[in-house]
Amino acid sequence: QKQQAAKPESQGGAGWQGSSNVVKQVQQQNKNREQRQQRQKELRKDKELHKRMHQNNPNWEFLAMIREYRDSMEFHPLQESDPVEDHAITVCVRKRPLNMKEVDRNEPDVISVLSKNHIVVHEPKLSVYLTKFLENQHFIFDYAFDESCSNDLVYKYTAKPLVQTVFKGGVATCFAYGQTGSGKTHTMGGNFLGKTQNFQKGIYAMVGEDIFRYCTSPEYNALNLTVSASFYEIYNGEVFDLLAKRTKLRILEDDKQQVQIMGLTERAVNSVDELLQVIQHGTRTRTSGKTAANASSSRSHAVLQIVVRAPSIKNIHGKFSLIDLAGNETAGDMSSANRQRRLEGAEINKSLLALKECIRALGRKGAHLPFRGSKLTHILRDSFIGVNSKTCMIVMISPSMKSCEYSLNTLRYADHVKEHRSIYKQ
Ligand code: ADP
Ligand code: MG
Numbered sequence: 170q171k172q173q174a175a176k177p178e179s180q181g182g183a184g185w186q187g188s189s190n191v192v193k194q195v196q197q198q199n200k201n202r203e204q205r206q207q208r209q210k211e212l213r214k215d216k217e218l219h220k221r222m223h224q225n226n227p228n229w230e231f232l233a234m235i236r237e238y239r240d241s242m243e244f245h246p247l248q249e250s251d252p253v254e255d256h257a258i259t260v261c262v263r264k265r266p267l268n269m270k271e272v273d274r275n276e277p278d279v280i281s282v283l284s285k286n287h288i289v290v291h292e293p294k295l296s297v298y299l300t301k302f303l304e305n306q307h308f309i310f311d312y313a314f315d316e317s318c319s320n321d322l323v324y325k326y327t328a329k330p331l332v333q334t335v336f337k338g339g340v341a342t343c344f345a346y347g348q349t350g351s352g353k354t355h356t357m358g359g360n361f362l363g364k365t366q367n368f369q370k371g372i373y374a375m376v377g378e379d380i381f382r383y384c385t386s387p388e389y390n391a392l393n394l395t396v397s398a399s400f401y402e403i404y405n406g407e408v409f410d411l412l413a414k415r416t417k418l419r420i421l422e423d424d425k426q427q428v429q430i431m432g433l434t435e436r437a438v439n440s441v442d443e444l445l446q447v448i449q450h451g452t453r454t455r456t457s458g459k460t461a462a463n464a465s466s467s468r469s470h471a472v473l474q475i476v477v478r479a480p481s482i483k484n485i486h487g488k489f490s491l492i493d494l495a496g497n498e499t500a501g502d503m504s505s506a507n508r509q510r511r512l513e514g515a516e517i518n519k520s521l522l523a524l525k526e527c528i529r530a531l532g533r534k535g536a537h538l539p540f541r542g543s544k545l546t547h548i549l550r551d552s553f554i555g556v557n558s559k560t561c562m563i564v565m566i567s568p569s570m571k572s573c574e575y576s577l578n579t580l581r582y583a584d585h586v587k588e589h590r591s592i593y594k595q
Pocket of ligand 1: 348352565
């Protein structure tokens, strides 16, 4: 470096000026080195401090590595002013915050949301020499919501843009996908205040609010559109009416391959409040009772269907389906000694795989649509056909180290649903 710095002097011949430049440069270099050394000393001290603070935590090394990674990165989270993009298929990811229990256990948070569409999983690994290291796995989606995002913000970029689809005579569908406990019901049904759920703050209710707003808007007021809602559960390939005490319903297919759920309750709703009552009633039915089917709502798909009709024609004007999917960890539940659980797991697996293929087919117009692959996709067939179908999938992940493997599975699934600008590793 010194030689390089001296070069201009021998070439330029501006004797004393050149040598004073060299002196300045050397001084600057010395200063830089001192600063660097100082910083390294501080970092070592910081690391030592961190070690002492967390040495009772078996994961303190991973914690330190994740912290170091974060310190070296610039974060540019989604801003409310960021534009809402128009896609036929939107796939995004939402990271929930660590909960109290995880914080108390000192669980490392292994997820970093770097920007409005870029997420990194810091996967803890052990080398063959038993040294710990992180494998940082990167994923790109349409949006990435970090732990500070509210349901309102998530709604703005996911389901809200699809309300327009319903009024243009189309079918809109919104899925919540992820592991049990990752925040699907929180996002769709509304956030929890202790044990009670605030239904007003969920995507179900927010969609309802916008639907009623559209109905009375100058553009659509004259059409006298009416709104109604159904709420049902698909469990083990069978349909149960959540608005009729979980009555089991039959599914029939007519000659046009249209699937009918026989006797499904369809409640007329005239206001957001009335819709909220339907949501509340259905949700309570889903999580109450002691039959095998609702012992755990994580093993069923819940479907809220909001239908908009014009009085002059019997046909549906538009439809919005909102689906709180079964926990994806239950899909591979083959280790269970319980035969019933294994069958349920196989059925869930089948439906989630069929769902992935159907959304992919929607993305490639004219592709074979394998909707017969499961009851879920069979019933939602409308969502995957037609020029007017729009879908969004919100993929939820838990940030804890314990959930890392599940989170990676979830993100890989989502990456297949819509091929984004590929996963890359660093
Ligand atoms: P799932 O339906 O996927 O099983 P839940 O929606 O029931 O998960 O969420 C599990 C717990 O985590 C709930 O207590 C919920 O309040 C909490 N939770 C989920 N997502 C968030 C979030 N984004 N912010 C705060 N708490 C959340
Ligand atoms: Mg749930």
